[in-house]
Amino acid sequence: MTDSITISIDGVEIPAETHHTILEAADKAGIYIPRLCAYPGLKPNGSCRVCTVLVNGRPQTACTTPVMKGMVIQNETPELKRLRSNLIEMLFVEGNHYCMFCEKSGNCELQGMAYRLGIKTPHFPYLEPKREIDATHPDVLIDHNRCIFCGRCIQASKTFDGKNVFQYIGRTRNKKVGVNADDGLGETDFAATDRAAQVCPVGAILKKRVGFKIPIGKRIYDRSPIGSEIEVQPKDAGSAQ
Amino acid sequence: MANVATNGKRIVISPVTRVEGHGKVTILLDDDNKVTQARLHIVEFRGFERFVQGRPFWEIPVLVQRLCGICPVSHHLAAAKAMDRIVGGEKLTPTAEKIRRLMHYGQTLQSHALHFFHLVSPDLLFGFDADPEIRNVIGVARKFPELAVQGVMMRKYGQELIKATAGKKIHGTGAIPGGVNKNLSIEERDGFLKDLPQIVQWARSALKLAKEYTSEHLKELADFGTFESNHLCLVGPSGELDLYHGNLRAIDAGGKTIFDQVDYQNYIDYIAEEVKSWSYMKFPFIKSLGPENGWYRVGPLARINACTFIDTPEAEAARQEFKALTGGKPNAMTMAYHWARMIELLHAAEKIQTLLHDPDLQGTDLVVKGERRYETVGLVEAPRGTLFHHYEVNEHDQVTRCNLIVSTTNNNTPMNRAVEKVARDYLSGTTITEGLLNRVEVAIRAYDPCLSCATHAMGQMPLAVELRDRRGELLDRRAKGVDAR
CATH class of the missing domain: 3.30.70.20 (Alpha-Beta Plaits)
Structure with missing residues (x-):
C-alpha cells in the first residue's frame, strides 16, 4: 500500500509515492539527480555514490533512500557538485579511460x-x-x-x-x-x-x-x-x- | 633563436623550425674537414605499434590517427583500408569510397596549403638568408596579407570537408571497417559548392607562385640539395596519379620502371626496412636493389615524377609543364617538391569539384562485409608520401602485430642525402654558420617531414645541428627555438 506525499527538492515541492526512492520521485517530477549505477528495473545498490543528495542536511544516496513525508532535499548545491565532480574524477583516474x-x-x-x-x-x-x-x-x-x-x-x-x-x-x-x-x-x-x-x-x-x-x-x-x-x-x- | 655555447670545440645550435615535430642533424667530417656524412636523427619514440596490440580491430582507424594532428586522416584511412580486408569489405560501396576520397582530398588540400603558405612561403618570399625575425608566417601575414589569408581559408575549407565526412576536423570517426558511417547531405554539399570556385582559383595561384619561383630561381635551386634517387608511389590501373588507392610503382632516377602495379598486400616482398643505431626512424629500401641503392623518395615529387598522367585537366597540364623542365625524366631537385606539391593541391581541388557533383555522395549504402581475414595491409598516399599500415588480427578480433611505415620514414634516406648535399656545398671550416643552418632547414622542410609521426613519437625535441670530426668529437652545435640545448 502506498500513500501520496510531498517532498521538497531544492525548494520545489513535488509529489511522491511512499514506495519511491528519492531518485524515482525526482525523475517523475522532471528533476535530474546525477547517477551512474542506478538503472531502471534493477535493485539500487548505491555503489557509485554520484546520486548523493542532502536529506534534511545529511548526505544520502538518492537511489537507495525511500521518500518520507516532508523530506527537505538539496540536489544542486556547489558543495554537492564539488563532491560529485571528485567522485567522477576518481573514477577516471582509477581506470584507463581514453575517450x-x-x-x-x-x-x-x-x-x-x-x-x-x-x-x-x-x-x-x-x-x-x-x-x-x-x-x-x-x-x-x-x-x-x-x-x-x-x-x-x-x-x-x-x-x-x-x-x-x-x-x-x-x-x-x-x-x-x-x-x-x-x-x-x-x-x-x-x-x-x-x-x-x-x-x-x-x-x-x-x-x-x-x-x-x-x-x-x-x-x-x-x-x-x-x-x-x-x-x-x-x-x-x-x-x- | 640561435643559442651558441662555445667551449673551444663545441658550438650548439637550436632546432630546425617550421617542420612538424623535432629532429637533430649531425654532420660528420673527415681529417680534412670535408663532409663525409649527414644524419638526420629522430630520437623521439612513441610506440604505437606496440600499444595497439590487444586492441579490437575496429578501434584501430580511430586509435592510430592519434599519431598526428596534422594529417590524421591519412592514418585513419590507411588503417580503415586495412580493416576493410579484415571484414572482407575492401570492395566498398560507391558512396563509401567517394566519401572517403572526399575526406582524403580535403585533407590533402588543407595539409598542402598549411605547408606551402605557412611553413615554406617565408623562405620563398623573403629568401633563405632573410632575418628569421621576418622569415616566418607572421612576416608573411604582415607583408603579403592576402597570401596568408588564402592559406588560412584553404586550410579551413579542407578541414570543413573532413568534418563533414569524418564528424570532426581532427580525429574523426568517419571510416569504419567495410565503409563509412555517414554520407554527405545535400545541404552540406551545397555549402561546399558555393565556396569551391574561390578555392580552385587560389590553388591555381599557389601553383603559379611555386612554378614561377622555381623557374626564376632555377640557377640557385638546380643544385640545392639535389640528388638522383628512385621514386615510389601508388598509381591507378592506367598509371594515373591516385592518392587514395592503387598499386605500387617504383621508378629509378632515369625514369625506368623498377616494379609496377604491385598489389600492396605483397609490399613486404618488395620493400624492406633497415635499422640504424642513431635513429628511431627506420630506413626503408627496395629489396631487389639492396639498402645501398634501393632507397627511394616518396611524396609529391615522387608521385608527379612516377605517375603516367593526372586524371584532372588543370593538374595534368601542370604536370606536363613540370616534366618538360627535365625533358620527361624524373626531377631530382629537392626544391621541386614545392612545385609538385602545388600541382597536387590543384589536383585535390579539381577532384573535390568532381566528387561534389556526384550523387553517390548522398547514397545510403554505406558498409559491406565479406570473407573474414587475419592479416592485412592498408596504403594511402598521404600528403607527405606513401603510408603503409600492416596488421595481424587474431580469431578474437584483437590486433596481434602492427607495422607502420609512414611517409617521413620512407623519405628518411632522401632527407639525409639532402642535408649531406647542402652541408657539402655550404659548410666552410668547422663552424656552423647561420647560412648553413638556414639551408639545412630549407632542405629538410621541402620534404614536409612529420617527425613525430615517423617515429610514432611524442614530446619536445629540438632539431639541432652537430658537427663531428672523424673520431666523433663534437666540433660545433647549433639549435633554434625554446628547446635549444
Whole structure:
C-alpha cells in the first residue's frame, strides 16, 4: 500500500509515492539527480555514490533512500557538485579511460557526466592500473580498463536474463568483474542479446564489430547533455539512460 | 633563436623550425674537414605499434590517427583500408569510397596549403638568408596579407570537408571497417559548392607562385640539395596519379620502371626496412636493389615524377609543364617538391569539384562485409608520401602485430642525402654558420617531414645541428627555438 506525499527538492515541492526512492520521485517530477549505477528495473545498490543528495542536511544516496513525508532535499548545491565532480574524477583516474579512441565516446554516461559537471581534466594523479581485455566471446568484448564497478551487468544478468554470468572477484585494487568460467566470457552462456550486454554505462562491455557505426553528431550526448531526457520529459521519463 | 655555447670545440645550435615535430642533424667530417656524412636523427619514440596490440580491430582507424594532428586522416584511412580486408569489405560501396576520397582530398588540400603558405612561403618570399625575425608566417601575414589569408581559408575549407565526412576536423570517426558511417547531405554539399570556385582559383595561384619561383630561381635551386634517387608511389590501373588507392610503382632516377602495379598486400616482398643505431626512424629500401641503392623518395615529387598522367585537366597540364623542365625524366631537385606539391593541391581541388557533383555522395549504402581475414595491409598516399599500415588480427578480433611505415620514414634516406648535399656545398671550416643552418632547414622542410609521426613519437625535441670530426668529437652545435640545448 502506498500513500501520496510531498517532498521538497531544492525548494520545489513535488509529489511522491511512499514506495519511491528519492531518485524515482525526482525523475517523475522532471528533476535530474546525477547517477551512474542506478538503472531502471534493477535493485539500487548505491555503489557509485554520484546520486548523493542532502536529506534534511545529511548526505544520502538518492537511489537507495525511500521518500518520507516532508523530506527537505538539496540536489544542486556547489558543495554537492564539488563532491560529485571528485567522485567522477576518481573514477577516471582509477581506470584507463581514453575517450579519444573509445567507441563508447558520445554515448558514455561517465563521459557525459564529466561534461555535465564541467570537468576538463582530473585533479588526481592517474593510477594507470594494469587491466586486461577479455575478447574470448565471439560477439561481446570486455575491456576491464574502462570498468567503473557499477555492478549493472552483475545484476542485469541475474534479474533480466535469468543467468549468473558476472560477479565481483578480488578486493581493493585487484577487484574486477569476473565471469563464471575459467577461460573468459567465451566459456559462459552469455549472449550478445542479453540485457546485461546493453546496460554498461561505459565502454567496458561492448558488442563486437559495431564500434563507431554511429557518426559524431548523432550519438546520444552529442545532441543534449546527460540528464536532459529526464529534465525535458518530466511526466513519463524513466529513471536512467 | 640561435643559442651558441662555445667551449673551444663545441658550438650548439637550436632546432630546425617550421617542420612538424623535432629532429637533430649531425654532420660528420673527415681529417680534412670535408663532409663525409649527414644524419638526420629522430630520437623521439612513441610506440604505437606496440600499444595497439590487444586492441579490437575496429578501434584501430580511430586509435592510430592519434599519431598526428596534422594529417590524421591519412592514418585513419590507411588503417580503415586495412580493416576493410579484415571484414572482407575492401570492395566498398560507391558512396563509401567517394566519401572517403572526399575526406582524403580535403585533407590533402588543407595539409598542402598549411605547408606551402605557412611553413615554406617565408623562405620563398623573403629568401633563405632573410632575418628569421621576418622569415616566418607572421612576416608573411604582415607583408603579403592576402597570401596568408588564402592559406588560412584553404586550410579551413579542407578541414570543413573532413568534418563533414569524418564528424570532426581532427580525429574523426568517419571510416569504419567495410565503409563509412555517414554520407554527405545535400545541404552540406551545397555549402561546399558555393565556396569551391574561390578555392580552385587560389590553388591555381599557389601553383603559379611555386612554378614561377622555381623557374626564376632555377640557377640557385638546380643544385640545392639535389640528388638522383628512385621514386615510389601508388598509381591507378592506367598509371594515373591516385592518392587514395592503387598499386605500387617504383621508378629509378632515369625514369625506368623498377616494379609496377604491385598489389600492396605483397609490399613486404618488395620493400624492406633497415635499422640504424642513431635513429628511431627506420630506413626503408627496395629489396631487389639492396639498402645501398634501393632507397627511394616518396611524396609529391615522387608521385608527379612516377605517375603516367593526372586524371584532372588543370593538374595534368601542370604536370606536363613540370616534366618538360627535365625533358620527361624524373626531377631530382629537392626544391621541386614545392612545385609538385602545388600541382597536387590543384589536383585535390579539381577532384573535390568532381566528387561534389556526384550523387553517390548522398547514397545510403554505406558498409559491406565479406570473407573474414587475419592479416592485412592498408596504403594511402598521404600528403607527405606513401603510408603503409600492416596488421595481424587474431580469431578474437584483437590486433596481434602492427607495422607502420609512414611517409617521413620512407623519405628518411632522401632527407639525409639532402642535408649531406647542402652541408657539402655550404659548410666552410668547422663552424656552423647561420647560412648553413638556414639551408639545412630549407632542405629538410621541402620534404614536409612529420617527425613525430615517423617515429610514432611524442614530446619536445629540438632539431639541432652537430658537427663531428672523424673520431666523433663534437666540433660545433647549433639549435633554434625554446628547446635549444
